[in-house]
Structure formats: structure tokens, C-alpha cells
Amino acid sequence: MITLAEVLRRSTGYLEQHGSPTPRLDAELLLAHGLGLSRIELYTQYERPLDDDQLAACRELVRRRGLREPVAYVIGSWGFRGLDLAVDARVLVPRPETELLVDRCLELLEAVERPRVVDVGTGAGAIALSLKSERPDAEVVACDISQDALDVAAANAARLGLDVELHLSDLLAQVPGDGFRLVVSNPPYVSEREMANLEPELSEHEPRLATVAGRDGLEVYRRLLPEAAGRLVDGGSLALECGSGQAPALVAELAAAGYGQAGVDPDLAGIERVVWAPWR
Ligand SMILES: C[S@@+](CC[C@H](N)C(=O)[O-])C[C@H]1O[C@@H](n2cnc3c(N)ncnc32)[C@H](O)[C@@H]1O
Incomplete structure (x- = not known):
């Protein structure tokens, strides 16, 4: 079983290779979204193993970001002055x-x-x-x-x-x-x-x-x-x-x-x- 920490590390490396200027932040936002967690919870559940469905969901989000789609489109929302706005292409x-x-x-x-x-x-x-x-x-x-x-x-x-x-x-x-x-x-x-x-x-x-x-x-x-x-x-x-x-x-x-x-x-x-x- 692969842990959340390892998926975060690999996702960051993948996004860095694909030209993201903020690979670690992107990986955190995408994995938090894919797993239904807050970014803080990623750290409190660092050693948690991910099952196949969770891995597949996270992989798809990271793949899209690797094509340089904005993180906001991939997760479908973005914060603005404390409002959570739905956004897409x-x-x-x-x-x-x-x-x-x-x-x-x-x-x-x-x-x-x-x-x-x-x-x-x-x-x-x-x-x-x-x-x-x-x-x-x-x-x-x-x-x-x-x-x-x-x-x-x-x-x-x-x-x-x-x-x-x-x-x-x-x-x-x-x-x-x-x-x-x-x-x-x-x-x-x-x-x-x-x-x-x-x-x-x-x-x-x-x-x-x-x-x-x-x-x-x-x-x-x-x-x-x-x-x-x-x-x-x-x-x-x-x-x-x-x-x-x-x-x-x-x-x-x-x-x-x-x-x-x-x-x-x-x-x-x-x-x-x-x-x-x-x-x-
Ligand atoms: C730079 S975006 C700004 C969007 C939003 N106000 C923001 O600040 O995030 C410009 C917006 O203007 C719209 N737009 C472009 N030409 C326009 C026009 N002639 N009349 C009205 N809206 C226009 C675009 O469709 C787009 O939604």
C-alpha cells in the first residue's frame, strides 16, 4: 500500500517535471480535493495508506494539472475575498x-x-x-x-x-x-x-x-x-x-x-x- 506522504512526494515531482511553478502547493490542493480532506488534514493523515480508488482519483487530478490546466479548474472552485467561487473553463x-x-x-x-x-x-x-x-x-x-x-x-x-x-x-x-x-x-x-x-x-x-x-x-x-x-x-x-x-x-x-x-x-x-x- 502506498501512503499519502509518498503520493504527495511523487505528485510534486511529476508536476515539477511538467512545468508547474508551484508543484508542492498544487499537489497539496489536488490531493486534498481528491481525498475530501483539508490541507491541514493531509499532514495529520500523512502515513495513511490510499486504496486503489483514491489513488486513481488523485492520479487523474494530477494528470490534468500536468497538462497545465489551472488548479482552480481541476478542483472546480477558487477563493476570492473569503468567497468560495465555482470556476471552470x-x-x-x-x-x-x-x-x-x-x-x-x-x-x-x-x-x-x-x-x-x-x-x-x-x-x-x-x-x-x-x-x-x-x-x-x-x-x-x-x-x-x-x-x-x-x-x-x-x-x-x-x-x-x-x-x-x-x-x-x-x-x-x-x-x-x-x-x-x-x-x-x-x-x-x-x-x-x-x-x-x-x-x-x-x-x-x-x-x-x-x-x-x-x-x-x-x-x-x-x-x-x-x-x-x-x-x-x-x-x-x-x-x-x-x-x-x-x-x-x-x-x-x-x-x-x-x-x-x-x-x-x-x-x-x-x-x-x-x-x-x-x-x-
Ligand atoms: C479578465 S476577465 C475578468 C473576470 C472577472 N471580472 C474577474 O475579475 O475575475 C474579463 C471578462 O470580461 C468579459 N468581456 C470581454 N469582453 C467584453 C465585452 N465587450 N463586454 C462585456 N464583457 C466582456 C469576458 O467574457 C470576461 O469574463
Whole structure:
């Protein structure tokens, strides 16, 4: 009989050979999922023998990860600001840096009662659902151009009991109403050229619709800035996530579109990641 410790060791080695940047962490997450344990329990049951069914289940999870499928897709869920979101290949895996965009949104909404908010390109619903969870008085609307993504967001909203209004829409075109205090978006921002150099998790597994935005990665912002301006109340804000090196261009685009003085927040790696600006 092979022990859990040995399976963990072999899985880590296999994932390392197949190019995972975090092989031990991946192996722990996959085995914990396959065996129905928490990561802590892996250690308390280190010497436990695994039977054939358990081995086969774990092997299949590790095999998929060896093909560089994101761990989140393999286990079917991912954490975002304390929410457990179901995710699969229909949506981008929510990233930790997007949690900082939500921090900025909460700050922008701090003094506003019952704010009306719209999340453009909601994917699995990470931004919209965490805003609704952390500001239950907010009226949260979310949209996506992908019906597949909206289905994932709707299932997450229902499971978490969070009331978010969802619309199938190209940016804000099919979203009804105005008077938004905040328009927030983590849109596609990878340029076609950059895409070729990205890790296979992103370039081969995550939806292209969620990642690529034209030749310089700024195409979606250029369309969104004027659309958002038409829906914001005076003093409302647009808050955006952007890619490494894009913040200065985005700040310039905001100024050209008539927004007020923009602010920029770095992420934990020091990359300028969140750009926001008031409307008027
Ligand atoms: C980078 S993902 C972000 C997903 C999610 N908001 C997050 O932060 O994890 C971008 C999302 O925008 C959607 N999208 C792309 N183009 C769009 C458009 N023109 N209108 C609305 N949504 C769009 C994609 O389908 C995808 O779900």
C-alpha cells in the first residue's frame, strides 16, 4: 500500500517535471480535493495508506494539472475575498490582485449609502459578488459578453445567496439604467503580442475572450471610458484593473475622456494595478 506522504512526494515531482511553478502547493490542493480532506488534514493523515480508488482519483487530478490546466479548474472552485467561487473553463480564474481592486471600490463607496454599482465583464462574478457580500446595501449590477460566464456567475450568486442583477451585454450597451456611483471592471487587457509569451495556464486554458484586448491591450478600456461616463452620477467613479506597464496610458486615456484626477494603486509585487478616477 502506498501512503499519502509518498503520493504527495511523487505528485510534486511529476508536476515539477511538467512545468508547474508551484508543484508542492498544487499537489497539496489536488490531493486534498481528491481525498475530501483539508490541507491541514493531509499532514495529520500523512502515513495513511490510499486504496486503489483514491489513488486513481488523485492520479487523474494530477494528470490534468500536468497538462497545465489551472488548479482552480481541476478542483472546480477558487477563493476570492473569503468567497468560495465555482470556476471552470468558461471563466477566468479570479486573481489575488483583483482583490485590491475591490478594496479600492469599497473605499470609493465608503461614504455613500445604497450605492448603485456595475461590474463590467464579471466572469465568475468575483468583483460583483464580493461587493454585494461586503456592502449588502449596494445595488449591484453585473454584465458579461459571454453567456457561459454569466451562467457561472448566476450559479455562484444563487449558491452564495447574493442578489446581483446580471445582463448579457457588450460592455454597457445592454445594461439598463444609469445613475451609477461606481463602474468597475477588470476587462481583458492582454495584447495579442503578449499572449504568445504567457504561461500555458492562461494562453491555452483560460477563455481568450477574457484575456485578449487588441494590439496594445487597451482596446476595451478605450470603448469603456466614454460608455461609463454616460452612466455615472457626477462624483461617481470608474475603477479599473490593468496590466503591468499600462497604468500611465490608462491615466492619459481617462484625462482625455474628461475624467478628474486619476489615482493608481500598486499590487503586492509593486506593479501599478488599479487605476480609478472620478467623473467630473
Ligand atoms: C479578465 S476577465 C475578468 C473576470 C472577472 N471580472 C474577474 O475579475 O475575475 C474579463 C471578462 O470580461 C468579459 N468581456 C470581454 N469582453 C467584453 C465585452 N465587450 N463586454 C462585456 N464583457 C466582456 C469576458 O467574457 C470576461 O469574463
